[in-house]
Amino acid sequence: MSGGIIARPTTAIPEDEVQRYTFAERAYHWINAIAYTYLMLTGLAIFTPLAYWLAYVLGGPATIRYWHPWIGLIYLATIFWMHRMWKRDMQKIPEDERWSKNIRAYAENRDELMPPQGRFNAGQKQFWWVMLYCTFILLITGIIMWIPEKMPRELHWVLPITVFIHSATALITIAAFIIHVYMSVWVTPGSVKAMVEGHVSTNWARTHHRLWYEKITGRRN
Numbered sequence: 507m508s509g510g511i512i513a514r515p516t517t518a519i520p521e522d523e524v525q526r527y528t529f530a531e532r533a534y535h536w537i538n539a540i541a542y543t544y545l546m547l548t549g550l551a552i553f554t555p556l557a558y559w560l561a562y563v564l565g566g567p568a569t570i571r572y573w574h575p576w577i578g579l580i581y582l583a584t585i586f587w588m589h590r591m592w593k594r595d596m597q598k599i600p601e602d603e604r605w606s607k608n609i610r611a612y613a614e615n616r617d618e619l620m621p622p623q624g625r626f627n628a629g630q631k632q633f634w635w636v637m638l639y640c641t642f643i644l645l646i647t648g649i650i651m652w653i654p655e656k657m658p659r660e661l662h663w664v665l666p667i668t669v670f671i672h673s674a675t676a677l678i679t680i681a682a683f684i685i686h687v688y689m690s691v692w693v694t695p696g697s698v699k700a701m702v703e704g705h706v707s708t709n710w711a712r713t714h715h716r717l718w719y720e721k722i723t724g725r726r727n
């Protein structure tokens with residue numbers, strides 16, 4: 507083994523860094539992110555004439571109508587895997603409430619004002635639960651819209667309501683998604699490296715997720 511590199515089962519971690527995401531976590535996350543981006547763009551194309559041009563960019567209206575629900579199943583499978591991997595880290599801890607009250611300081615990058623956080627901070631947890639619950643609603647409404655011809659005639663009144671709930675829920679996830687990408691790509695330098703390479707500097711871990719850092723390293727500073 508060459509200088510400073512510690513071999514771990516899934517990722518080689520340079521010295522003075524800690525593993526944040528395993529290969530499986532990163533793989534599921536990025537497959538999910540690609541699937542979600544496709545769903546968002548094709549969904550918007552179907553939803554509003556303003557975005558209909560996207561349908562032609564992505565292969566044509568009939569093509570996106572065919573693939574949207576199938577890619578939805580890939581998104582669904584990966585989000586459930588992510589949930590299996592992260593559900594314990596997404597549980598509320600007492601510090602979360604204080605974190606949420608100080609959210610302004612977080613947005614302004616004044617980390618010294620924030621209470622110590624576990625593997626995920628309270629905002630990341632909120633994002634996760636919004637995405638997960640919305641996914642359930644999108645699944646149920648999406649299946650009804652996928653095969654409307656299978657629905658008994660006397661239940662056809664449900665369809666416009668279903669379309670409304672599906673679209674409104676999708677818009678909520680789009681807002682959450684934009685915040686997630688903005689926070690992780692622009693506001694917290696080092697996060698993209700974490701999700702691409704799997705490891706972060708000990709300094710990053712200590713600054714952003716102190717309780718998690720103390721737990722995985724056993725250190726207090």
Ligand code: HEM
Pocket residue numbers: 526535538539540542543585626630631633634637683686687690691694697698699700701
């Ligand atoms: C192009 C789209 C996306 C980008 C660029 C992106 C980027 C990232 C990055 C950089 C991280 C690491 C954050 C950290 O550890 O501090 C992360 C974590 C995470 N991502 Fe994404 N992501 C995307 C899409 C998604 C989608 C669609 C979901 C869920 C449906 C998702 C769920 C998560 C979760 C739960 C985490 C861990 C906690 C958190 O940071 O919020 N991501 N993402």
